[in-house]
Amino acid sequence: xxxxxxxPNTFANQNACAILIxxxxxxxxxxxxxxxxxxxxxxxxxxxxxxxxxxxxxGAGAAPPGPLQQLQEALARYPHVRMRCGTRVVAAHSSxxxxxxxxxxAWVQGFEQLILCTGARELLLPFPGWTLHGxxxxxGLQALIKSGLPVRGQRIVIAGSGPLLLAAAASAAQxxxxxxxxxxQSSWGQVAAFGAGLLRWPGKLMQAATLLPxxxxxxxYVLAAQGEASLQSVQLRQGxxxxxxxxxxxxxxxxxxxxxxxxxxxGCATRRSAQGGLALQVDAEQTTSVPHIFAAGECTGxxxxxxxxxxxxIAGLAAIGQAATAAHMHARRRWQDFASRVDTHFALRPELxxxxxxxxxxxxxxxxxxxxxxxxxxxxxxxLHQRCGMGACQGRICGAAAQILFGxxxxxxxxxxxxxxxxxxxxxxxxxxxxx
Amino acid sequence: MNIAQTVVHFQLxxxxxxxxxxxxxxxALYLCGDGVARHSVSGQAxxxxxxxxxxxxxxxxxxxYSQLACQTLCAPGMVVETGAAA
Numbered sequence: 001x002x003x004x005x006x007x008p009n010t011f012a013n014q015n016a017c018a019i020l021i022x023x024x025x026x027x028x029x030x031x032x033x034x035x036x037x038x039x040x041x042x043x044x045x046x047x048x049x050x051x052x053x054x055x056x057x058x059g060a061g062a063a064p065p066g067p068l069q070q071l072q073e074a075l076a077r078y079p080h081v082r083m084r085c086g087t088r089v090v091a092a093h094s095s096x097x098x099x100x101x102x103x104x105x106a107w108v109q110g111f112e113q114l115i116l117c118t119g120a121r122e123l124l125l126p127f128p129g130w131t132l133h134g135x136x137x138x139x140g141l142q143a144l145i146k147s148g149l150p151v152r153g154q155r156i157v158i159a160g161s162g163p164l165l166l167a168a169a170a171s172a173a174q175x176x177x178x179x180x181x182x183x184x185q186s187s188w189g190q191v192a193a194f195g196a197g198l199l200r201w202p203g204k205l206m207q208a209a210t211l212l213p214x215x216x217x218x219x220x221y222v223l224a225a226q227g228e229a230s231l232q233s234v235q236l237r238q239g240x241x242x243x244x245x246x247x248x249x250x251x252x253x254x255x256x257x258x259x260x261x262x263x264x265x266x267g268c269a270t271r272r273s274a275q276g277g278l279a280l281q282v283d284a285e286q287t288t289s290v291p292h293i294f295a296a297g298e299c300t301g302x303x304x305x306x307x308x309x310x311x312x313x314i315a316g317l318a319a320i321g322q323a324a325t326a327a328h329m330h331a332r333r334r335w336q337d338f339a340s341r342v343d344t345h346f347a348l349r350p351e352l353x354x355x356x357x358x359x360x361x362x363x364x365x366x367x368x369x370x371x372x373x374x375x376x377x378x379x380x381x382x383x384l385h386q387r388c389g390m391g392a393c394q395g396r397i398c399g400a401a402a403q404i405l406f407g408x409x410x411x412x413x414x415x416x417x418x419x420x421x422x423x424x425x426x427x428x429x430x431x432x433x434x435x436x
Numbered sequence: 437m438n439i440a441q442t443v444v445h446f447q448l449x450x451x452x453x454x455x456x457x458x459x460x461x462x463x464a465l466y467l468c469g470d471g472v473a474r475h476s477v478s479g480q481a482x483x484x485x486x487x488x489x490x491x492x493x494x495x496x497x498x499x500x501y502s503q504l505a506c507q508t509l510c511a512p513g514m515v516v517e518t519g520a521a522a
Contacts, residue, residue, distance in 0.1 A: 143487030148463030392492035
């Protein structure tokens with residue numbers, strides 16, 4: 001190992017907090033602000049370099065959005081609320097402590113109560129050429145642009161499903177890209193019905209109307225990405241036709257998958273989400289099946305920033321023993337209705353499960369082909385005999401795809417939850433959920 | 437302060453490089469190179485995909501340690517190497 005700087009510090013944190021919040025997106029920051037007036041010590045973690053989560057991501061290519069700035073300014077009034085960005089959860093150390101790692105240190109963070117705001121990630125589905133250089137997720141492209149990725153003058157095709165495609169297209173166009181096509185797999189009828197239903201959420205209707213680009217097509221989905229070393233063209237199904245578009249980038253995302261790994265590792269019960277995967281199960285106060293652990297935001301089911309903020313607020317209050325106001329309960333219900341409309345109208349068509357060819361890679365970490373996984377009986381069989389899901393992402397990408405393609409549930413998460421330094425792992429205990 | 441006006445000097449694969457402050461290493465791979473972060477077990481060139489710290493395709497060596505390019509900002513004096521992360 002190249003020793004260009006001293007070995008990372010490893011130490012046990014002497015300053016255990018009262019409330020630990022994992023995730024500094026809309027849910028996590030709202031939870032922190034709701035719980036802050038109690039005066040209890042609060043630590044908010046995020047593995048990104050800055051707070052905001054995916055929806056409020058900012059960087060060299062995007063300024064921090066207004067709602068994020070307001071939350072941060074409000075939180076700055078409470079010195080007992082500490083923000084730790086660039087910090088990821090490696091494992092559970094005990095029922096009341098997590099093993100954490102940042103770029104230059106690792107420590108065990110104790111807590112009395114935990115609020116999981118771990119968010120959601122994009123559903124990526126395999127199709128021929130999806131591993132080519134130039135192909136990203138749709139939200140993935142948006143995130144990369146916000147962090148400074150240059151796309152000016154590039155021809156970009158955006159494909160997949162859901163309102164996120166519009167947001168990705170807007171970011172790309174704003175950064176100077178030429179958005180050739182936004183291919184929505186759902187039908188015109190479904191998208192029109194979704195649009196008509198937005199009258200109940202006027203803000204969303206305005207947003208959709210503003211973002212809708214002329215290049216938007218329904219009944220359209222990606223068939224293949226083509227190119228030698230990097231992407232050169234994309235083949236799309238458009239109704240009954242096949243079209244080919246030359247482009248430098250393809251951004252393909254098929255919806256969102258709740259990130260439940262940490263919750264499952266801690267023993268929190270899950271429920272089946274609308275798209276078929278797992279979401280953390282919570283009660284009216286956002287409490288999980290483990291009494292001292294709450295969950296809010298998209299790890300309990302994808303539903304957007306407004307729902308996440310309402311849930312985060314309710315969870316933050318519940319953690320300090322206060323009941324939420326009727327207004328917040330109402331906001332949560334209202335945005336849950338919105339989320340279920342998204343689920344209904346952007347349900348994935350069955351053709352998307354048969355885009356991959358036998359030689360298309362399914363597991364990008366271990367380069368395992370779709371054909372060899374399709375021949376397996378279940379997820380365990382695929383892992384043991386094909387090494388599918390055994391790589392660095394630990395099945396987060398191929399596991400979510402396998403849920404859609406084969407109906408296999410994601411494997412139980414094991415520590416470490418993400419690749420970690422050996423010096424970090426040496427801090428792990430042997431308690432509940434920790435490394436053996 | 438307008439952070440976009442501040443320039444960060446770092447090293448990419450042995451070459452001096454510079455980007456605007458607030459730029460992720462993932463973006464810098466494209467701004468200062470060909471975008472490739474690593475080669476897969478069968479030798480395919482891979483670049484950032486999910487952009488949010490999940491897919492692990494963008495892992496690079498930062499000052500000798502494996503880190504995700506999409507979740508790490510370029511910092512002054514940083515030494516970044518691609519293609520070598522395990």
